[in-house]
Amino acid sequence: MFKIVERERVNPVVNKFVIESPIIAKKREPGQFVIFRLHEKGERIPITIADADPKAGTITVYVQELGKTTFEMGKMNAGDEIADVVGPLGLPTPIEKVEGDIFAVAGGVGSAEVLPIARKHKEVGNKVVAILGYRSKDIVILEEEFKSFADEVYITTDDGSYGREGFVTHELKDHLDKGRKIAEVIAVGPAIMMKVVSDLTRHYDVKTMVSLNSIMIDGTGMCGVCRVEVGGETRYACVHGPEFDGHKVNFDLMLKRLASFKEEEKISLDRYNAAVGGENG
Ligand SMILES: Cc1cc2nc3c(=O)[nH]c(=O)nc-3n(C[C@H](O)[C@H](O)[C@H](O)COP(=O)(O)OP(=O)(O)OC[C@H]3O[C@@H](n4cnc5c(N)ncnc54)[C@H](O)[C@@H]3O)c2cc1C
Ligand code: FES
Known part of the structure; x- marks a missing residue:
């Protein structure tokens, strides 16, 4: 226990x-x-x-x-x-001193997932820029933690209630357009956000790693549930990832697979709510 x-x-x-x-x-x-x-x-x-x-x-x-x-x-x-x-x-993120800035781009709770990666990049001497996106001000998390070590921190909210109004891609695009030397973008968040970030950086030929949150069961490469398509090959996110080259991930397939159990997930939540007498979700 x-x-x-x-x-x-x-x-x-x-x-x-x-x-x-x-x-x-x-x-x-x-x-x-x-x-x-x-x-x-x-x-x-x-x-x-x-x-x-x-x-x-x-x-x-x-x-x-x-x-x-x-x-x-x-x-x-x-x-x-x-x-x-x-x-x-999962595999640890490969982190070493690089030429150029590291952009940690996160959506929602993805900011907690990219936090240890961004911090380690700073520890090895890289310049770290964090772009953190949330739906609204009330769900902003970890701003102070990022500010305690990152060189630059930008917050976006979908509704403009805090930071810049818009999506993380709006902020990222400005930096790409300015011609900043970006060694790598690491994007962590909802699959659709990682897809949009990868589509953007592809145009600028900037290396982009994404952390795939596919559905998992055993986490050891045995069940196959977490399979994703990367560069035309099947990979298991739990043992070959969870990080992959965002420019090679078949996000459309992943989004389809993430929705596979919608009905079962709803039944499970309804049963749970009935058992606890609550209205979660
Ligand atoms: C490697 C990895 C790391 C993750 N790290 C975090 C983390 O640090 N913090 C965090 O809050 N979540 C994280 N997730 C997502 C988390 O595992 C899911 O939100 C959780 O399994 C949902 O379980 P549930 O029973 O509450 O919801 P379910 O009823 O199973 O699902 C509810 C909703 O969440 C979606 N969902 C289901 N499984 C996942 C999944 N694996 N990823 C994304 N959405 C899913 C469903 O499509 C559905 O819309 C991670 C996922 C992976 C694969
Ligand atoms: S979770 Fe079962 S193979 Fe990855």
């Missing part, structure tokens, strides 16, 4: 959890994730390791409430225990 030592609601839809997990805390690298199973009858959900404290033996994650299991996790508090935490899974 893995004890939750801290839980904080950081915006109306995202919770931060600090969880005891000494082995994962020691071994994890930026870009890697864990799979949680909350209890014996729970489903498995993949979540990125946003931070870790090897001395305290804890990992930190940010979980957006979207469906049955993430709502269930949102009800857990400090002192509660999670049945299984498997990891670290």
